Amino acid sequence: MINRIALFGRGALDTLASLGRATEFLFRSLFAVPQIATGFPLLVKQLYAVGVLSLAIIVVSGLFIGMVLGLQGFNILSDYGSEQAIGQMVALTLVRELGPVVTALLFAGRAGSALTAEIGLMKATEQLSSMEMMGVDPLRRVIAPRFWAGFISMPLLAMIFSVVGIWGGMLVGVDWLGVFEGSYWANMQSSVDFGEDVVNGIIKSIVFGFVCTWIAVYQGYDSVPTSEGISSATTKTVVYSSLAVLGLDFILTAVMFGDI
Amino acid sequence: MRQRTVEIVVGGFVLVGLGALLVLALQVSGLSPKSAESSYRVYANFNDIGGLSVRGQVSLAGVTIGRITDIQLDPETYQARVEMAINESVDIIPSDSSAIIRTAGLLGEKYIDVSVGADETYMKQGDTFYGTQSALNIERLISNFASGK
Secondary structure, three states: OHHHHHHHHHHHHHHHHHHHHHHHHHHHHHOOOOOHHHHHHHHHHHHHHHOHHHHHHHHHHHHHHHHHHHHHHHHHHHHOOOHHHHHHHHHHHHHHHHHHHHHHHHHHHHHHHHHHHHHHHHHHOOHHHHHHHOOOOHHHHHHHHHHHHHHHHHHHHHHHHHHHHHHHHHHHHHHHOOOOHHHHHHHHHHHOOHHHHHHHHHHHHHHHHHHHHHHHHHHHHOOOOOHHHHHHHHHHHHHHHHHHHHHHHHHHHHHHHOOO | OOHHHHHHHHHHHHHHHHHHHHHHHHHHOOOOHHHHOOEEEEEEEEOOOOOOOOOOEEEEOOEEEEEEEEEEEEOOOOEEEEEEEEEOOOOOOEOOOEEEEEEOOOOOOEEEEEEOOOOOOEOOOOOEOOEEEOOOOHHHHHHHHHOOO
């Protein structure tokens, strides 16, 4: 009995210590003195790996989600004879919620897991410690560019997702189901507010980008340097990122749109 | 891949992302430089605004001429005081015009319709509408009808 309690307490302390390490890690990599000359090419390379290579999955998912929204929305709205409101429905759903959230979930699966596995393998093959031996700070050389790349690409990806989704909704609603194109855009423009909806959506995606990348690089950096450790770190990245995104989304929505 | 190619592709990615922001701003949310047109404030007192909200439309003959900017309760008269921003180009609302709350469609949003008067002088910054007509409240209509008033 006592042993079980001790085990539970140790688990709690381990979690707490891991959270502390993660925070220290975050500050050390964020506030590492940037070296523009050497740092910028590294950042560009990571932007390519994290952002550009995620484009395909983001565009395809955005298109299909927009099309599904158009189809489902049309079925429900046509019961009330107000299928013109489909543009408004598709745009608000995408810009406020699905754009940032689905992009973050896909990002965690596509880019976050890759970041964790890459950094974890670097650690397992002792590349990180040999960098330290050579006097190169791995936080500055390896972690910081990846961190900033995720931070920058997430809002861009989320905006691309929303735009493609709105276009997909138009494809189904206007071209296929025959809603008048003018009312699709007019309804949308009269109900979507730039400051209230678009900017809040971008703020959400910035927060998600921050959290997802933080979890991904930290799990890689803190992984047990064995093949088993890397696999469990990669799993943890996806699970923790998804949970953090969905939980934070509720809090952010309550603050932004909840009128409380 | 060569460093230069990577740089070009990343540049294209950032450009596409910013392009998406532009589409969201101009096409989706209808933000345009035109909406920054200068305006003047007028007021109207209603007994019941019944679901009118800030950012709602103010229209005259169906044409949008302004937006509702603020709604407050007047502590002395217990009426709702609605502040509207009317576009500067529409400076020809007669002083005895009245403001009427109407509903767009059956279940649509509430908006303010300006019913034009016949006065020779026009409303200017800070003026209050001469007459108002409150929102049509169906429940109240039914209860009035039932009690025979």
